[in-house]
Amino acid sequence: xxxxxxxxxxxxxxxxxxxxxxxxxxxxxxxxxxxxxxxxxxxxxxxxxxxxxxxxxxxxxxxxxxxxxxxxxxxxxxxxxxxxxxxxxxxxxxxxxxxxxxxxxxxxxxxxxxxxxxxxxxxxxxxxxxxxxxxxxxxxxxxxxxxxxxxxxxxxxx
Numbered sequence: 001x002x003x004x005x006x007x008x009x010x011x012x013x014x015x016x017x018x019x020x021x022x023x024x025x026x027x028x029x030x031x032x033x034x035x036x037x038x039x040x041x042x043x044x045x046x047x048x049x050x051x052x053x054x055x056x057x058x059x060x061x062x063x064x065x066x067x068x069x070x071x072x073x074x075x076x077x078x079x080x081x082x083x084x085x086x087x088x089x090x091x092x093x094x095x096x097x098x099x100x101x102x103x104x105x106x107x108x109x110x111x112x113x114x115x116x117x118x119x120x121x122x123x124x125x126x127x128x129x130x131x132x133x134x135x136x137x138x139x140x141x142x143x144x145x146x147x148x149x150x151x152x153x154x155x156x157x158x
Contacts, residue, residue: 071107078110085112085136089127098123101143101150111137117146 068076082105089095099118106112112131116124124140131138145153 075107078107079105081110081134081136082107082112085131085134088130092123092126094123099146101145101147104141106137109137110135111139113139113141115141115143117143117149 082103086103089100092098098121099116101115101117103115104113114124114127120140128138128140
């Protein structure tokens with residue numbers, strides 16, 4: 001009996017595979033960021049974050065409370081700020097065709113590194129300016145390949 005490799009024709013399967021690969025790649029970064037994050041008890045930091053509001057559904061379950069206690073409220077606040085900043089970037093009209101490849105977050109210092117392919121553009125300048133306005137330290141790391149080139153390579157592998 002001969003087994004031939006199955007060609008992936010299901011776009012959902014491809015998306016799942018990409019998501020799984022991204023998660024596997026990000027796990028070490030998340031673990032590192034959590035380890036180096038602020039370890040002060042959550043109760044010691046005053047926060048305006050929704051999860052600290054005490055409202056129903058705000059994450060007051062024991063698992064969430066233990067996680068916040070472990071990493072510290074400042075780390076959670078910084079993650080929220082970086083997530084909101086990334087959402088702002090994704091909404092820019094010229095973002096999809098930009099040189100953006102990804103980000104590397106430093107939760108302990110409320111900082112992010114933008115991985116960027118190609119020349120500095122007005123979008124990249126706007127991203128740097130917006131980060132500064134939000135109190136986020138933003139640095140840029142040049143990359144050898146664009147996100148589109150990386151996606152094309154993934155497609156070729158599949």
